Amino acid sequence: MKSDLKTSVAEKIRSMSLLFVLFVAAAASVWAVFSVPAPIVDHMLEADVRKQAELWQRRIILHMQEPGESFEEGVIQPHDAHMLSLFTEETDVYRYRLLTGSGEIFWSSRSDEIGEFEANVFFTTHVAKGETYYMHETLPAYDVDGLTLQTGTYDSGVTREVAQVYVPLIHNGHFDGAIDFYTDITDLRNTFINRVQLSLLVLTSIALLAMTIAVYVVFKTNRFRMNQLRQRNETEREILDEQLRLAREVQLLGELNEWLQSSRSLDELFEMVARFMTHILPTAEGSVYVYSNSRDVLDGCASWNGGTHRDHIHPEECWGLRRGRTYEFGSSEIDFVCEHAEPHDGRAYYCFPILAHGETVGLMHLRALSDATEEFISSKKLAQMCAEQISMAIANVRMRDQLHDQSVRDPLTGLFNRRHMTETLRKSIGNSQNSGTPLSIIAVDVDHFKKFNDNHGHDAGDMVLRAVGSVLEQACDGDEVACRPGGEEFTLILPGASQEDVMTKAELLRQAVEAIVVRYGEKALPGISISLGVAHYPRHGTMPQDLLRASDEALYEAKAKGRNQVCVASSAEQAPRDPGAQKHRSTHPKPDGPIAAE
CATH class of the missing domain: 3.30.70.270 (Reverse transcriptase/Diguanylate cyclase domain)
Structure with a gap:
């Protein structure tokens, strides 16, 4: 009797210990989900905004007639003033200022600031020494230019996350001045934080589920314990395999983006696409088409995994281009085959219109391999992300070619x-x-x-x-x-x-x-x-x-x-x-x- 009592007490203590552990784990998971993502995202956004600010500065300098004299004398030419006034409409910058080496604001998207001097100490201790200075602030919504017009609402209690970057202008080792950019990162930051939170929530939920299974197994007889442990091991193995697969896909997408952004021409870009897609989407054959300069036909540029492409196709031959959105053959009870996909053998395929700056610039066609239809269908989201990466790279190459053409x-x-x-x-x-x-x-x-x-x-x-x-x-x-x-x-x-x-x-x-x-x-x-x-x-x-x-x-x-x-x-x-x-x-x-x- 005493032995049973001791066993009962021990089991209760063990149960309470396990429940306490589960409670602590759940509390830690909740804390991690809502506390960890923000600093990580802020660090990632800082690196991204710094790089973007350098591109903004380079774009402004390239379009100014005499940037060196303008920064040195603090005078803006009429042509430059017109170009500068359009910059906030063409980029994510809602406010920016041009400062001389002494800190005088000689041009600003807010005209009332012109003539003032930069009072912050970091301008002389960091920016004047050639360092890019980054600040992240939470500002009232009314202090963000253009926000009220975009949202159509006004609330004095609403705040926005704003990144401010001072980018120095160095010429022949001399500090000529700086450009101060303001960009609203609220939506992007919230999106990233939500994604990280969702990922952490999924992972912590899986971990808590595994711990719950372990607790359940403890209270069962030895006969079922090994089976339960084996089942948990298999589940964890599947989770690990899925995590490794996702990690590999993320790594390949990152590498694809990095290589595409460094390509010097569209031919080189499409060669990179063909090599990467064989690894990212091994269950699909594919091809890429891009609109010709006349925009009456699309030119075939690349294919992979046994896929083929024609020299030219017309936009009317693709249901994705005609409907203006992704077309998935095989997902509905009634489907129609695109003319450019003929001859067709019944395999599922996708047609992704490639968009850049709101304009359709091409088409990515993917078709399932004969023995991998299920894997192909499950990879639609990954394929869509690849199409987005390709579209951004095409836009960058064309913009770089246009700027080079203007310079010569x-x-x-x-x-x-x-x-x-x-x-x-x-x-x-x-x-x-x-x-x-x-x-x-x-x-x-x-x-x-x-x-x-x-x-x-x-x-x-x-x-x-x-x-x-x-x-x-x-x-x-x-x-x-x-x-x-x-x-x-x-x-x-x-x-x-x-x-x-x-x-x-x-x-x-x-x-x-x-x-x-x-x-x-x-x-x-x-x-x-x-x-x-x-x-x-x-x-x-x-x-x-x-x-x-x-x-x-x-x-x-x-x-x-x-x-x-x-x-x-x-x-x-x-x-x-x-x-x-x-x-x-x-x-x-x-x-x-x-x-x-x-």
């Missing part, structure tokens, strides 16, 4: 500018040295251009320059390049063409320009003519400056002989360096300045 193009004519001309000429000379292929350049100048400006105005002069530039651009084939180094000057770089072909092309250009009729208003402008100077490599020089000088001297000779004609430079040994030709070349301004007279 003349805004008036669309031809390449002086910097690109110099780089191309240097590369062409190197290729000619290695391969022995011929290389020539043609210097072109519009005759009597000053008359167009004086008699008809600068707008008419711009029309003349655009018309001449269009003729030159249409005349270029293959690796031939047309440039506008400045003013009314143009230069053609012609690799691989014989000297006879170059002379023929120069004469045809002269005739084509002479045939141009430019209408300005209700009348036609006077006839246009050009003078051309031709120089050949290596006959007239082996360095870029020598070839340019020789073509200029030939151009000057053509003008001296009466204009509207083609002249070839003299041999390098015989050609005197006419200072007049150099003077003529140097008087032309850069394309961005006012149009120069002849």
